[in-house]
Amino acid sequence: MLELSDLHTYYGESHVLQGLTLSVRPGEIVTILGRNGMGKTTLMRSIIGFTPPRRGRVCFKGDDVTRWPPFRMVEHGMALVPQGRRVFASLTVRENLEVARQSRTGQWTLPRVLELFPRLGDRATNRANKLSGGEQQMLAIGRALMSDPDLLLMDEPTEGLAPLLVREVGRVIAGLKREGLSILLVEQNLPLALSVADRVHILSRGQIVHSSGPAELMANETVKARYLGVA
């Protein structure tokens, strides 16, 4: 589904991703963990094309998409739930979802998203900047689904969500996986991240420093202490 090989990404002169290789197979959930400022978001930005890598290759569904503009990526079946939500402030909730729709025939429709997040249905005609933080997060997830993606990039989708909703998002993610979606997930909520993941990578200073299955990581206290700072 997604293959990254030897990505190097820079912000100006600062070298953030330093030779990163990783893949996501169809129907798989791969989770990225790591402390703040290690390059997780940068990874997401490099994949979708916001900050194209200076070196390395991004392959998606067998095509080399390294320097494609983001909207082509989306048309090709990728969707992003960005960090910090980034909903369209001056659009209503409904419009936020509508603009992201790619075709009329997809599985994800407005009613289906509103069914998934009833709270959004209540506020459908409100402008998105008037939503609470959690509501915006739901909107960002719903918006990504509206494009019927094959691969979903989720950058900390549970930030700011109440425990109930965190669990709900966990269920949504599991459900999406069952439908055959591939997901690359960046997450700080360890229990959630580990419960849905097929494989886990830990990112530190722009490099992958640990890869394993979730159970192995759970058991590996040294790695957890060293790279995640959890005892």
Add this chain to the structure above:
Amino acid sequence: MSSGLAAPAPTLDRKVVAGFAALTLAGVLAPALPAYPLTLLTQAAIVAVLAMSLDILLGYTGLPSLGHAAYFGIAAYTVAILATERQMGLAGCLVAALLLATATAALFGVLAIRATGTYFLMITLALGMVVWGLAFRWVSMTKGDNGIAGVPRPGLGLGWSLAEPLPFFYFALLAAALAWAAMGVLVRSPFGLGLKGIRESESRMRALGYNVWLHKYLAFVISGFFAGFAGVLWAYYNGFVGPADVQLVTSVETLLMAALGGPGTLAGSALGAVAIVFLKNFVSVYTKRWLLILGAVYIGVILWAPRGVLGAFTREPRGAR
């Protein structure tokens, strides 16, 4: 980056050093210059003060004013009227002109400060246009379209007259340097940092405990004061004050100077002023198509350095966050 607890030693930053060097160079070279370049240099020094005064609002506080010609012009008119009709000397003219310009800014500030961004641009434009209308319309005071001609250069009572280009150049240069120093300290002061904070996030400033309105208002008035100072010099320099001095084009040009040099850097604004004065007056000597060239230069500079010439050598832009 020193990480000690002590405050960084107050080092002179490079721009300040470069600025002093430029001033000194201009001062040393002046006697060797032909009359016309000297005239232009004088003009540039004066206009630089105007551009820097605008930069306090534009670059530091994030308030793009399009009415700066108003304070400039009011001061210039005050000098022109007092000097021609009352034969008032430098001190009297200066005080009266600065008072009037500052008072106008104080009045306009009350009206304008609540608006931000483009709305601020437009309300200052509108207020500026009102002053222009006044200059045009209040014929008994301003002589309307004809303007006030024959403003005599001030005598300093020191024996030499400022009527000659060279002494007047030194006079203007000194005045500009003083204004620059004063504004330089201002933007580096705690108050100046507050202005930058307002530029970045007003809501955060409020939450921290700043009276944002007051801060902006003070910046507005101070900016008007310095614009007035430039106006005083201008009246003496040009010997003529007319509605063109308060018109929109003057405000726009000032904005261009401040922005072209790099908003948020006083030296940049000064540089922008010097560049535009020379560009306009030299290019037009050689070709009638100078507007075309001027336009192309603006576009080129901005493509090359979107944050202004000096901005290109300093920090990252304010993001569109």
Add this chain to the structure above:
Amino acid sequence: AVPPTAHAQGGPIKIGLLAPLTGAASALGKDMLNGTELYLDGIGFQAAGRKVELIVEDTEGNTATALTKARKLVEQDKVHVLTGGLLASTGYALHPLAEAQRIPTTYPVMSSDDLTQRKPAKWVVRTGWNSSQSMHVFGEWVAKTLKYKRIVTIGLDYAFGWESVGGFQRTFEDNGGQVIQKIWTPLNTNDFAPFVTQIKREADAVFAVFFGRAALQFVKQYETAGLKGRVPLLGNGTTTDESVLPQMGDEALGIMTALHYSAALDNPANQKFAKAFEAKAGKIPSYYAETCYTNARWIVEAVKAIGGRVEDREALLAALRRVELRDFPRGPVSIDRWGNPVQNIYVRRVDKVGGKLQNSVIATFPAVSQFWKYDPDEYLKQPLYTRDHPPCPHC
């Protein structure tokens, strides 16, 4: 304060011309430049055995720029004669400069009355006209010949408009007419509808003072509002000047105006000039073109009179003030004590000849001074014509 030196004698005679070559008034600046060049071309840029050099500076139609450029011409180029300028304010601003620098200066275009009336400058000679000069003639002519009794005036709301309307009103009312309404249009007007629709219908005629695009717009909108067939239109010279006349349509037919020039003037000098100008510029000469052509000749005649010794500024100034010629395109000209020309004033009517509009001359008044028939000293005791002077007792 440069005394004539042998060294300076060798170089060319330098004339500095200020003209608006960019900006809204650039078409006028172009005419000024073409007129000047046309004359100098004709004499091969030679006068009194010396080369003549013309240095042109763009004023952008802005007085501050004009001043800067004037300084450049005087201080850097060391011109011997300074000339040109468009706006009245430029005239007032150049006065002190000319006096301080003691530089012989001529004003071919700037027409503000006081430049040669209440505030003349020793070093400035006007080779053009002043605003009220032709209007004094016209007001009297309208009252006496057309026998109109009630007139509405409409004009640009600034000194040029005031002086033109003032001159007209004074002689019109002195000869029994009544101005029954005065409308002033702000300079920033481009839609004249709010003013045109206010014109009192009982008027015998409307007297208009416009120039450039405002003239074009006004005349057009006067017709659009349905007034053209019903109330005759009169105007000052610039309202139908050749700088706008060719762009006008039939709406301009019949408008009567007065000026010291018309491109249709039937004298040999003008025939020759108009033809040459059309060949050079591709259009008929406006008064701006003629006045600058004449101005160039004027300067050259003065130079010749002093044998080319232009470094003697006092002599050059005196010569400029002595020029008196009978064969300018506009007719014979002499100069009065205040530095303003005494010249013919022509009453003109817009006609269509050979498919083109022209200002046909229908009456000629010879040797008109800026004070018309009034005594200069008495005249100068009156205030300058303004918005409210002369007052309007019949409004």
Add this chain to the structure above:
Amino acid sequence: MTAEFWIIQTFNGLSYGALLFLLASGLSLIFGVMRIVNLAHGSYFMLGGYVGLSVVWRTGSFTAALVAGAVAIALIGIGMERLFLRRLSGQTLGQVLMTIGFALMFQDLALLIWGGDPYTIPLPAALQGIVTAGALRFPTYRIFIIVVATLVGAALWIVLDRTRVGAMIRAAVDDREMAQGVGIHVPVVSLGVFALGAALAALGGVIGGGFLGVYPGADFEVLPYAFVVVIVGGLGSLPGAMVGSLLVGLLDNFGKALFPELSYFTLFAPMALILALRPTGLFGRA
């Protein structure tokens, strides 16, 4: 003041306001949608008029002039956006400066191509007449302007407010990068908006050329008007632009008719007042 005075002057104001709407709606669109303060907008108006003039000279057709003017200037707008402004996206000040640069160049180019003489665009006979109603006389051309502006306004409102395209445009404004991230072809959207805005101004220029004329300096003469309209109404608000243009048209007209000596204030003083009281215009949102 007779009833006739009030009716005629209101009509004058409305028709002038309608012309301003054509000019300002394009500005508001570009301004509101792309956050670009386009100081070359007056140039579009002027250039549109000049292109229209040339076309009328060649073909004698006013309709051809309208179409050609709009298309030609839309192309200029596309070029400006595509090649220059796009590189500065998000940098408000840089964009402002750049549009000033273009405005200066356009001013000079127009002078180079069409010379400095003022012209008016000749009107087709059908638009030249006068419609009389009792003692009142309404020039047909002014009625035509009102009709055109109304149609354009309605079309814009439907597209922007009622369609997905409108939402996509606004999404691109809110967060350009993220709009691409949900699959919106932001570059195409921006280009379209810019072209439309420029075409509207040019349309205004050709129509205005029929009674205001086409002349150098028209660009910077109409620009403040356009800005006053947009600002008084509120940035990027279409209803705002409509109300703003009517208000400004009427204010300017009655100001000049009733207090001509205050005409330098009748436009800007009320605007300053409105902004002092409502710092985001009548319909604007912070």
Add this chain to the structure above:
Amino acid sequence: MDQTRVMRASVVEEASPGPATGYALELRSVSKAFGGLRAVDDVALAVRAGERRALIGPNGAGKTTLFNVISGELPASSGTIMLFGRDVTRAAVHRRAALGLARTFQITNVFPSLTVLENCLLAVQALSPVKLAMHRPLGRYADLHAHARTTLEAVGLGGRAGAIVQHLSHGEQRQLEIALALAGRPRVLLLDEPTAGLSPAESQLMAGLIKRLDPAMTVLMIEHDMDIALEIVQHVTVLHYGRVIADGTREAVKANPLVREIYLGA
């Protein structure tokens, strides 16, 4: 690093102790409506000086809105807000800050193109008259710099003082967000999801920092991470559809079936 020294409460403008209430912050039937939506509905809340209290509730319950009303960002539709016994319902934001109220924002609100140190200096000078000084460069105020650096050390940004804020990662910006609130040595601190966006490691650091704050400081925090919240506070108030539906000790609230149903979800 002496962190307690930094956090010692020292308020510029001493508030007169309120008439007999003794509460640092008191809300009396405060409501905030947006059109028809009552985002905050008749909320009463009394927080004693030095108390640590959590405000929890489902997303959209009105927690942030309540903060905005307390800090003055939004005017209350009705009700009274008292700060140290003083009625501040109508007071401007900066007046409340001057009384010792500080807050963080849920959506990071810092000064992006300034350096981390400059950000902090802005917060440090905010409550002293120095902020209006124009005649001396900021570099001359050594005490301000020292205080700013100590604060940065405390939140773990000591090494990044010279970095431009927009180059920081999201999590680092969250840390700065807190530093700005702490730098003014507030007496009442409102924290809106201080650990959101922080990695578990950074969250732990943050929790430790909050726990070590001057005990005299009153802290009201919104937090969705229950482990962290319950570790820090003794008292919890639960908001749902703008109303207070539970209020009590952490154990009591945790055991409350309604809270479990609508919020904790287990």
